[in-house]
Amino acid sequence: MKRQVLTIxxxxxxxxxxxQGQTAGSGLEVSNPRELIVLYEPLSEATQGVISSARxxxxxxxxxxxxxxxxxNSRSVPAGSGFLVVxxxxxxxxxxxxxxxxxxxNYSVFNNDYESRAKTWDSGLFGQLSEDETADRETVISNYLxxxxxxxxxxxxxxxTSVDSVSR
Numbered sequence: 001m002k003r004q005v006l007t008i009x010x011x012x013x014x015x016x017x018x019x020q021g022q023t024a025g026s027g028l029e030v031s032n033p034r035e036l037i038v039l040y041e042p043l044s045e046a047t048q049g050v051i052s053s054a055r056x057x058x059x060x061x062x063x064x065x066x067x068x069x070x071x072x073n074s075r076s077v078p079a080g081s082g083f084l085v086v087x088x089x090x091x092x093x094x095x096x097x098x099x100x101x102x103x104x105x106n107y108s109v110f111n112n113d114y115e116s117r118a119k120t121w122d123s124g125l126f127g128q129l130s131e132d133e134t135a136d137r138e139t140v141i142s143n144y145l146x147x148x149x150x151x152x153x154x155x156x157x158x159x160x161t162s163v164d165s166v167s168r
Contacts, residue, residue, distance in 0.1 A: 026159040027120025028101055030082050033160035036064060037083035038071045047090040050129070050137045056088050059142055063149040067157065082120075084152065088145060093131055097145050098124030099152050123151050 030036075038060060043053050057073075064071045077083050082103035089096050101121035107114050127144060129137045
């Protein structure tokens with residue numbers, strides 16, 4: 001009986017050591033939190049009738065720079081880099097705004113190791129625009145996009161606090 005208890009304790013001890021070697025993250029951790037690749041989903045014609053691609057990109061760039069994050073527009077994403085995808089869509093009087101952070105992730109299945117891109121952070125909202133043609137729909141979309149960006153930036157900065165202090 002003592003031998004079984006000792007064996008169980010040793011196994012549990014090894015499990016604790018393995019678990020302690022792994023760090024749980026938010027999925028937003030990056031090696032350089034002062035730079036961020038940003039990709040934009042193309043806007044539909046209906047969306048461009050309310051807010052232009054240039055306006056969306058300007059809002060995102062200015063908000064990130066306000067928090068000392070340098071946005072980089074890139075057609076390709078280097079291996080190991082995380083990137084933010086910005087989606088703004090309008091259909092009739094309904095709209096959606098979605099921000100998603102993707103990164104490479106590693107996982108194992110039956111002793112086979114894999115690497116893939118995966119969404120590790122996501123936030124979005126749906127809303128209704130006024131049917132009044134004189135209403136400033138662009139301002140409504142801009143305000144909600146800014147709100148979503150602030151949520152992302154807060155999470156991004158929290159995840160990279162220790163990384164940022166090391167890189168300074």
